[in-house]
Amino acid sequence: MTALKLSRRALMQSGGALALTSFIPDRIAAAASADIAPVKLPPPISAEERLSRLARARELMQKNGIGSVLVEAGPSLDYFTGIQWWRSERLTAVVIPAQGEPIVVTPFFEGPSIREMLVVPAEVRAWQEDEEPLKLVADFLKERGVANAPIGFEETNRYFIMNRLQRQLPDAKIVSANPVVRQVRMIKTPAELALMQAAADITVNAFRSIHPNIREGMTPADIDMLYVAAVEAQGGKTDGGLILLGEAAAYPHGSGKPQHVRKGEVVLLDCGCDVHGYQSDISRTFVYGGAPSADQRKVWEQMRRGQDIAMAAAKVGAPAGSVDDAVRSAYESWGYGPGYKLPGTSHRTGHGIGMEGHEPVNLVHGEMTPLAPGMCFSNEPGIYLPGKFGIRLEDCFHMTEAGPKWFTVPPPSIDRPFD
Structure with missing residues (x-):
């Protein structure tokens, strides 16, 4: 309670x-x-178990027609990557594609700390204070060929992330990531x-x-x-x-x-x-x-x-x-x-x-x-x-x-x- x-x-x-x-x-x-x-x-959750979580998430994304999932700082970020981070006006998030390894987007000056905590294979893409972090997300989705596929948002993601991503990808379809993130975490x-x-x-x-x-x-x-x-x-x-x-x-x-x-x-x-x-x-x-x-x-x-x-x-x-x-x-x-x-x-x-x-x-x-x-x-x-x-x-x-x-x-x- x-x-x-x-x-x-x-x-x-x-x-x-x-x-x-x-x-x-x-x-x-x-x-x-x-x-x-x-x-x-x-012992803490192993890297192997987190890799199995990512694999299960990809299965569910493909099953539900979701091209990628974005998860900002919080328990779900820790769940998939081992990164224990707090939420602020500066975006730190993982972007998980339906196929292939994820990326982590974070401020440049936080990069060393994020890399230290990261326990699964993922590229860390850092952004400078005068740059738009959601452009890094949009560029990654284009690279993977899923920019036009539904983008799953973890249910606690804040509104500004969606709003600014849609400026980068005007035709983006934002959907709930509950069939992926909630389904994996619940069991x-x-x-x-x-x-x-x-x-x-x-x-x-x-x-x-x-x-x-x-x-x-x-x-x-x-x-x-x-x-x-x-x-x-x-x-x-x-x-x-x-x-x-x-x-x-x-x-x-x-x-x-x-x-x-x-x-x-x-x-x-x-x-x-x-x-x-x-x-x-x-x-x-x-x-x-x-x-x-x-x-x-x-x-x-x-x-x-x-x-x-x-x-x-x-x-x-x-x-x-x-x-x-x-x-x-x-x-x-x-x-x-x-x-x-x-x-x-x-x-x-x-x-x-x-x-x-x-x-x-x-x-x-x-x-x-x-x-x-x-x-x-x-x-x-x-x-x-x-x-x-x-x-x-x-x-x-x-x-x-x-x-x-x-x-x-x-x-x-x-x-x-x-x-």
């Missing part, structure tokens, strides 16, 4: 959780994670699953480590500090998580009001981490400092049953949206909703996950993409009672030929939230 990380940070800080006024100093966070052993991490390989499993293991280990160190009066930033230290001690990377306390847990992405840990109120941890570019996303909810109330226990147990209902519905070949429908049908029979109305579950049952915390496709009503082995999803049909509290448990799973398989097994009860 975790939202954009900068948004999470902003929410926590506006909620009275500025690091400068933190309840705990850095040394306590370090001590709290000192007993966590580093995790033996799987995870054993190497990808191993990295996601490591990220999940690190996140759960971090939760178990920080749980005994949570104290009354802590803010979300205090707990977040503990979490970050615990992840980094194991070899993972994270910029923190979403920590919701008390009533704030009734709102899936939190509240800007000040929050503090209080006895008898829920604590919701929604966090993840990165291992060689692959993500985890896990949530746990528990009651601090005392026995849960009857309502807290009831909602926790219902939400936990919702996860099992989702897993039972996640069958190979079933539409992804049918998983959400199954959960929502049960919830409505228990008096929630209807649909996405509150009290109940106001968001989808789950989202895709891989190199990004949120990827296509989603477990949401109306999504007809068939579930297939290698697809990965979160399972998080939280239940929210506005003005009171919310309960969210989130565990991710991947589809196998035999059905869904957990990366992390959900906890057995609200009394044992980290078992």
Whole structure:
């Protein structure tokens, strides 16, 4: 469920959780994670696997009548080339033709860094500050004889790239690259699953480590500090998580009001981490400092049953949206909703996950993409009672030929939230 990380940070800080006024100093966070052993991490994705991705992309391009695909900086660029780069007004992108090796277009002064990261055969064509990078793209497409064929754009490419490419190629037909890029990325390989499993293991280990160190009066930033230290001690990377306390847990992405840990109120941890570019996303909810109330226990147990209902519905070949429908049908029979109305579950049952915390496709009503082995999803049909509290448990799973398989097994009860 975790939202954009900068948004999470902003929410926590506006909620009275500025690091400068933190309840705990850095040394306590370090001590709290000192007993966590580093995790033996799987190797990064190999050059050979990236080459197989490019080969699969070319197959799909030919099948779908696409002459080339353009992917700018971001996870998909890393996926195909190993180049980990950020987006700015200066274009860095890979252009993959339906036949032959790709090129990477990048500013001249970035060339050495790009070549250092590039792990597949590709020519790097650099442009100077006073040159148009999309002319390099257009020239390459002409060289390969595909300038008049449909050009696939990765779905997150920015508008200015298309606009300026069409100035170079007025007759260019820009189409969605989803039948290529999304289709390849959606099906995870054993190497990808191993990295996601490591990220999940690190996140759960971090939760178990920080749980005994949570104290009354802590803010979300205090707990977040503990979490970050615990992840980094194991070899993972994270910029923190979403920590919701008390009533704030009734709102899936939190509240800007000040929050503090209080006895008898829920604590919701929604966090993840990165291992060689692959993500985890896990949530746990528990009651601090005392026995849960009857309502807290009831909602926790219902939400936990919702996860099992989702897993039972996640069958190979079933539409992804049918998983959400199954959960929502049960919830409505228990008096929630209807649909996405509150009290109940106001968001989808789950989202895709891989190199990004949120990827296509989603477990949401109306999504007809068939579930297939290698697809990965979160399972998080939280239940929210506005003005009171919310309960969210989130565990991710991947589809196998035999059905869904957990990366992390959900906890057995609200009394044992980290078992």
